[in-house]
Amino acid sequence: MARINYSYTPEDESKAAKAMGYEMPISFKHAVEICRELKGKKIDEAINYLEDVIAMKRAVPFRKYKKKVAHKSGLEKWYAGRYPQKAAKHILKVLKNLEANAEYKGLETDRLVIVHAQAKKGRVLKRYMPRAFGRATPRFKVFTTVEFVAEVR
Template identity: 45%
Template sequence: MKGYSIQNVGERSARARGKELDISLKDSVNIAHFLRGKRLQWAIDALEKVTQKKLAVPYFRYLDSVSHRKGMSSGRYPVKAARAFLEVLRNAEANAEFKSLDTENLVIRHIAATKGRMIKKYLPKAYGRAGAWFKDLVNVEVVVEEVES
């Protein structure tokens, strides 16, 4: 992962990135879709509710055997991925504050979760065999922009 997938970032914007996070790619894609275009403070509050299992993240992709939730369609409570996204969003907020932007008027303009490096390990089994143990890591990037209120 060399850089951000979005190249043109304005003066009134800040960005943050989480590299090679040990979270689920499927949960990350759905959380990114859930947060895209929302206000930053709303997104942070929503992710805190997800970690407390009070708000479910609606799933739009990877829906096989995902249960419906009360008052919405199918969704889950991806706590581990929500904590990782919270950290990235708080980093973006701190970067915006460093650039002296108004943190109350920040909107998530770009958020993406992409597949990162794969960790390949092998577990020994009986009779001289070995079983594969692969783990995909996830890259998360966020660009927030200040809007007029």
């Protein structure tokens, strides 16, 4: 398996922590919207936010992939939102890993700010379900890679 590189390199590696969730079985679009919302937050705030999303207390604003998305109350300066619980659970694991990596490096976790949050498309497992009259329906499984970099601010 080839090594996947981060698309962001911090200026000072000793003051930054990195974590990546490689090819997770989550929606790419949900991962993009969650990453957009988490960027610029402190790690503790981001973890609390995702726990609220999983508990369906706070909605994630869908800014890019917003067609036919219902309105949600509690969103700041936006209307469309959802509760992507499956993606939030997987990304929460990556954030906890980021926090553990920072502690291992000896960084102050309460001062760390997420400066880079990105979702990338991974592999697609192409499968087909046979139907009547010789037709077939595609059943593709999409994988998503998510990467986070936090720096001391």
